[in-house]
Amino acid sequence: MEQTIRFHETGGPEVLRREEVLVGEPGPGQVRLRHEAVGLNFADTYFRNGTYPIPLPAGMGVEGAGIVEAVGPGVTNVTEGDRVTYTGFLNTLGAYSTARLIPAEPLIKLPDGISCETAAAMTMRGLTSAYLMRRIHPFQKGDTVLLHAAAGGVGLIVSQWAKLLGLTVIGTVSSEAKAEVARAHGCDHVINYSHEDVAKRARELTDGLGVNVVFDSVGKNTFMASLDSLKRRGLMVCVGTASGTIPPFDPQLLAMKGSLYLTRPALADYIADPAEKAELAGEIFGHVAAGRIKIEINQRYALEDAVQAHRDLESRKTTGSSVFVI
Template sequence: MTQHSERSGMRAIVIEEQGGPEAMRLADIDTPDPGAGEVLVDVDARGVNFIDVYQRSGAYSVPTPFTPGVEAAGRVAAVGPGVTEFAAGARVAWAMLPGGYADQAVVPVQRLVPVPDGVTAEQAAATLLQGMTAHYLTHATYAVQPGETVLVHAAAGGTGLLLVQLAKARGATVIGTASTGEKQRLAREAGADEIIDYTTADVAPAVRELTDGQGVAAVYDGVGAGTFEASLASLRMRGVLALFGQAGGAVPPVDPQRLNTAGSVYLTRPSLAHYVATRAELLERAADVFGLVESGRLEVRVGGRYALSEAARAHEDLAARRTTGKLLLT
């Protein structure tokens, strides 16, 4: 077993009880040892995601105490018994496992992915979760076809900017929604063909106007309650509404008959976990995303960098929609 440094303690954000941003406390805790099939990672960068906010606030139930942060990148510091896939010094990243808001974290090998030389730790932590989300949405949930038009809500957000780029790469015309002038500019720079300011325009009628009354092939909606009605009304006949998040609140129960009257449309509530369910699928999707970043075909916009001790401020900024692109704890 590779030994980690002599340092026996590390810093970590600890949540004893779910609640507001102040529930996150920076503490000195013992450095964990990797068990069988696990590695200890020196964490260089951590992505800040809405799921972190949900888990911290209690919107998602999580056993306490816990260290939040489900996306991070760094280098292997030590390997546990039986680990052969990674050695000390290997550059790695992971998503969908807690513990990232710390100096070091123990991660099962099955959930780790290699980071190529041409991708920085910041880029890896900024793209793995949202990049794989945008990838499965545009490549699998509704595989965008050349010449189709799709709608992306919150097009200047972390996932939104990646969705716009990946949909464009597959040959789509992309309509995005965004509020401020700055957010609209960012969405256009990412490739959005049309932008609807949802604060001043009714989205669904605007979409109909932009599509000669047809509607869009797919709507990628990570907002939820505030956008659901417009999303449903924006679809073409037999279109797909991929409701992949609820940043703006949960959608109330829906009468299935509404899918019929909307034009025999499809409603799905996908989750990344089901699109990286096997090790092979995880490695393939991560490699695709990192390959796009490495080649420059997928640009990652880091909207804010915070110290580990500033995690509460990062959560406040994200929840208040004060940010664009991806937030990192570095």
């Protein structure tokens, strides 16, 4: 019997249950995958609390890495024994497990220089960072980015990648400890939003002009400050809603604040095309394998500690990436 984490009702971390399951043989288009590590992402909490509605009961987690144990009929992209990683949405839900059946389509073969633990810590965050840096905006050397949650998993990757592109990075954090982490990973300036006015400081740091792009993963609590930090015709990228969803607003607001642009992208739409997914994965894995971008795994949990892991995540106790070690 294998171990898995499931939930039968939406709610707080306490709804997560550890259960025993029998994993059978893979069907057409499937593989049986034995996990070595599983990613812990803030998006997991959206499934658990009902922000992302799904039929219940359901598995938890959408990212993991391990070894292919068996392949079903029609599978051609991977073979038994391959080291693979994956991330996705409904088609990969159920990652919090020791082993599982999963469609073969989302699986990505791991290059030799990337361990399963590193892959579980970076596949979702890395692909998210890749589309943010390579698809969202035509960045030019010297552009300035305001990056919320700069000490988080995506934040640390984006800040390092931004420095490779010659960008100036202003990161926001909630504590001095997180500020030190952000600075160590490429942030040129750090704003501690627990006692500093984000928009005011962003304006001061850009000589009153504002930033070219804001990457906002916080949502409700930072939305207006993010808009007020942008230069004329700047781009607001809403990449998450950690503090809650953004309330409805009149689009006229964007015109009033400088003909701003706004987008709410989703990773699924940037990896839907296999060729584009392979290109983005190749870029981030290449940077990591070469040491140009470092993946910080600062929290490791056992699968049975899923409730505590979610509590830590939602209380913002974590920095960098978190994984379940199987």
